[in-house]
Amino acid sequence: MISPVLLLFSSLLCHVATAGRTCPKPEELPFATVTPLKLAYDPGEQIVYSCQPGYVSRGGMRRFTCPLSGIWPINTLKCTPRVCPFAGILPNGAVRYSTFEYPSTISFACNTGFYLNGTKSARCTEEGKWSPDLPVCAPVNCPPPPTPKFAVLSISKSLATNSSFSIDSALYGYKAVFKCLPHYAMFGNESITCTEHGNWTELPECREVKCPFPSRPNNGFVNYPAKEALYYQDKATYGCHEKYVLDGPQEVECTKFGNWSAQPSCKASCSVSVKKATVIFEGERVKIQEKFKNGMLHGQKVSFFCKNKEKKCSYTEDAECIDGTLEIPKCFKEHSSLAFWKTDASDVKPC
């Protein structure tokens, strides 16, 4: 037999259960998920908040039961992003970042002379680790430099420290200088440098260069080594017979272009047709008939005095001995030696 009291009690319980209000869809929290997620929950039903991957809970309840009131309790759960290890410093390079939190990405660059061994960027993963692994900036290396044909290595130096180095391990900025073998001329830059790309700048070339035998100048001579051929940097010397002057350098050299650095010639001296005149030679007044009684050499210059009749003053005009010819200025008037009363232009006041 069932007690009426019990009956009443159980019907009351039943009434309470059906009279409780349902809970609504729970409040959404940033970076959290709710399970199970429904539009409505009966009183007594449980939900669990959990942080999304990459986020961790900080304080607050995670598990709730829908109360008879149908109102979810206030939720103080906070999901915050995971933080990856500090990665703000890259030796010999730089890191670009705004935060180290999930899901940020940071990027890397190396200083000149270093290269990135690894990737340009890394991402903070859900597990709070950098992926891929952080790179390093490794020093740029050049392979041992090739030596050009017909050349020898003369210097190998580090530009930064000015110290010589073993050419087997050339770092960025290292420099090697080459010299061509005798008779060979260099085309291109004699030095090569290990670049930031890990290669060398362009190699020079050494080519054998011959020059033709120099020809003897008229009224002169040329000396050169008695060999079957003349090569790059061989030298020849020139000279002239008496009364002739060398026009050009005394010594010439076989250039890398296979010609001689100059082609000197011998120039004749000038006989002076004027019998008597005061002229300026190398800044001094001289008597032309005495100073140049053996003639003027090619290239020598004098200044003749001329008269300006209207103004009764004198001025000078230049004359140069050019390969046997001295042109006397037209304004110069030579007085007959009998005309002793006439004043020579060189004695008239200058204009």
Ligand SMILES: *[C@@H]1O[C@H](CO)[C@@H](O)[C@H](O)[C@H]1NC(C)=O
């Ligand atoms: C580059 O990185 C790889 C992998 O981390 C490593 O094995 C290698 O030694 C590094 N090279 C240099 C030059 O640092």
Ligand SMILES: *[C@@H]1O[C@H](CO)[C@@H](O)[C@H](O)[C@H]1NC(C)=O
């Ligand atoms: C490097 O050394 C050479 C001689 O050994 C010297 O003439 C030159 O000035 C030095 N350069 C620097 C940058 O120290």
Ligand SMILES: *[C@@H]1O[C@H](CO)[C@@H](O)[C@H](O)[C@H]1NC(C)=O
């Ligand atoms: C050779 O190259 C160096 C740098 O590598 C440069 O400073 C120099 O001016 C170059 N010389 C010539 C003749 O081009």
Ligand SMILES: *[C@@H]1O[C@H](CO)[C@@H](O)[C@H](O)[C@H]1NC(C)=O
């Ligand atoms: C060196 O490498 C860089 C980059 O790969 C290239 O642009 C350059 O032409 C190379 N230099 C030489 C001399 O090969």
Ligand SMILES: *[C@@H]1O[C@H](CO)[C@@H](O)[C@H](O)[C@H]1NC(C)=O
């Ligand atoms: C030698 O040859 C080079 C190249 O052809 C030319 O530029 C130069 O002027 C020549 N030199 C002489 C002295 O003729």
